[in-house]
Amino acid sequence: KAGVTQTPRYLIKTRGQQVTLSCSPISGHRSVSWYQQTPGQGLQFLFEYFSETQRNKGNFPGRFSGRQFSNSRSEMNVSTLELGDSALYLCASSLSGEENYGYTFGSGTRLTVV
Amino acid sequence: GEDVEQSLFLSVREGDSSVINCTYTDSSSTYLYWYKQEPGAGLQLLTYIFSNMDMKQDQRLTVLLNKKDKHLSLRIADTQTGDSAIYFCAESSVDSNYQLIWGAGTKLIIKP
Numbered sequence A: 001k002a003g004v005t006q007t008p009r010y011l012i013k014t015r016g017q018q019v020t021l022s023c024s025p026i027s028g029h030r031s032v033s034w035y036q037q038t039p040g041q042g043l044q045f046l047f048e049y050f051s052e053t054q055r056n057k058g059n060f061p062g063r064f065s066g067r068q069f070s071n072s073r074s075e076m077n078v079s080t081l082e083l084g085d086s087a088l089y090l091c092a093s094s095l096s097g098e099e100n101y102g103y104t105f106g107s108g109t110r111l112t113v114v
Numbered sequence B: 001g002e003d004v005e006q007s008l009f010l011s012v013r014e015g016d017s018s019v020i021n022c023t024y025t026d027s028s029s030t031y032l033y034w035y036k037q038e039p040g041a042g043l044q045l046l047t048y049i050f051s052n053m054d055m056k057q058d059q060r061l062t063v064l065l066n067k068k069d070k071h072l073s074l075r076i077a078d079t080q081t082g083d084s085a086i087y088f089c090a091e092s093s094v095d096s097n098y099q100l101i102w103g104a105g106t107k108l109i110i111k112p
Helices: none
Strands: A005-007 A010-013 A019-024 A031-038 A042-050 A053-057 A064-068 A074-078 A087-094 A109-113 B004-006 B009-013 B018-024 B031-037 B043-050 B055-058 B061-066 B071-076 B085-092 B106-111
Touching: A005 A087, A010 A019, A019 A087, A019 A109, A031 A074, A042 A064, A074 A087, B004 B085, B009 B018, B018 B031, B018 B085, B018 B106, B031 B061, B031 B071, B043 B055, B043 B061, B043 B071, B071 B085
Parallel strands: A010 A109, B009 B106
Antiparallel strands: A005 A019, A019 A074, A031 A042, A031 A087, A042 A053, A064 A074, A087 A109, B004 B018, B018 B071, B031 B043, B031 B085, B055 B061, B061 B071, B085 B106
């Protein structure tokens, strides 16, 4: 079956712009989580969506937002981009977010802010 | 808050066994995971273990859990060049709403 698909793979934006990243989970998976990965901070949890509702949220400013659609696809939006937002953004899906076999990750979207 | 720690680098010779270690602080940890990340790629779940288990073996991978010391290890037998990657330890629990708490990752370097 198809894995977790993230688009686009690479993105270059300038400071002050906004960006939208997309994640299509594995078919049947209803939980989608987003992570930011940087060399300095490692993997940091952004938020999790389940059945179109944000269920958990990490410690990121309000510039970071997301949503989930009825088909479980999720989008993440970052407004007023800062240089420090340059990172690999990873999306992960699971059936319900509570299984014992972990999450399946996409290949990520590498965002560069210049 | 909860914390997961790993050493940043491990260097082994091709054909030897690699042992990557991880310690965690959350005493309510329910599930513990090992993920692998190759350059430019996402994270691949390698294996996981329940907190009520001591050991799990899956082909070349052996996971050992010492719950008393909150220590988790991943042994890779007969390490190959294709095992070069960053290995992340992560844990989750009911208390954390099953959100993954991640270590910083251990970069495995294979020497010929």
